[in-house]
Amino acid sequence: MAGDASGIPELDQEKYDADEEVKIICLGDSAVGKSKLMERFLIDGYRPQQLSTYALTLYKYTTTIDSKAVLVDFWDTAGQERFQSMHPSYYHKAHACIMVFDVQRKITYKNLTSWYTELREYRPEIPCVVVANKIDADMKVTQRNFNFAKKQGLPLYFVSAADGTNVVKMFKETIKMAMSYKQNSSDFMDEVMRELENFELEQKKEESLETAEERLKPESPESV
C-alpha cells in the first residue's frame, strides 16, 4: 500500500490541476522491473542489484512538449503481493498508467487482470499501457501473443530495462498520452469532482452574501 499521501506537502495533489504537470503511475507485481525501468529512463542507467521499493518513490522529470515545459511526476511503488492493493491516493488525479509484467514469470502476466480492475475502479478513463519487461532474457517472447493488451485495447510494449530496448519510446509515448488525456478529459469522475468543487465554491459565495445581507438589513419597526 502506498500510504496516505494527502498529508505530505510534497505530494500536494492540487498541483496536478495546472496545465503543465502530469502524474503517471506505475503498477505491477513485485520485481517485474518497475523501478529499473524508471532508472533506465531517468538516469539512463541500470544497477543490477536493488532492494524492493519501499512504499512510495516519486521521480520528477521535465520535458518539452509543443514548446511547453512539462513536469512529469512518476509514482513508483512496491507492487508487492504483500500489499495486495494500493491506497486510493495513489490513483488520485493520475493522468496515465504504466502496467508492467515480467515476461519470464507467467503469474505476473496473469495478475495484470487484478491490477487493471483496480485501476479502472479509480480511474476509468485514463490511458494505460501494458509493458512486457525483461525481453533481454529471451528475445523469442516478442513473438508470443499476449492477448490481455489486445483484449482491453491497450498498447503493448516489449522492453528491457537491462539493455534499454524501447524504454525511452514507451515513456515518451505515455507522457504524450497523459498530456492529451489531461487536455481533453471527459472522464466522468473528473467531471463529478469539478462539479463538486464548483458547487462548494458557489455555496460558500452564497453563504457570505447572505451574511452580508443580514448585516445590511434595516431594523424592522417591531424591534424598535
Ligand SMILES: Nc1nc2c(ncn2[C@@H]2O[C@H](COP(=O)(O)OP(=O)(O)OP(=O)(O)O)[C@@H](O)[C@H]2O)c(=O)[nH]1
Ligand atoms: N534481465 C533483466 N532483469 C531485470 C530487468 N528489469 C529488472 N530486472 C531485475 O528484476 C529485479 C527487480 O527489479 P525492480 O525494478 O526492483 O522491480 P520492481 O517492480 O520495482 O519491484 P518492487 O519494488 O518490489 O515492486 C532486479 O533484480 C532487476 O535487476 C530487465 O529488463 N532484464
Ligand SMILES: [Mg+2]
Ligand atoms: Mg520497485
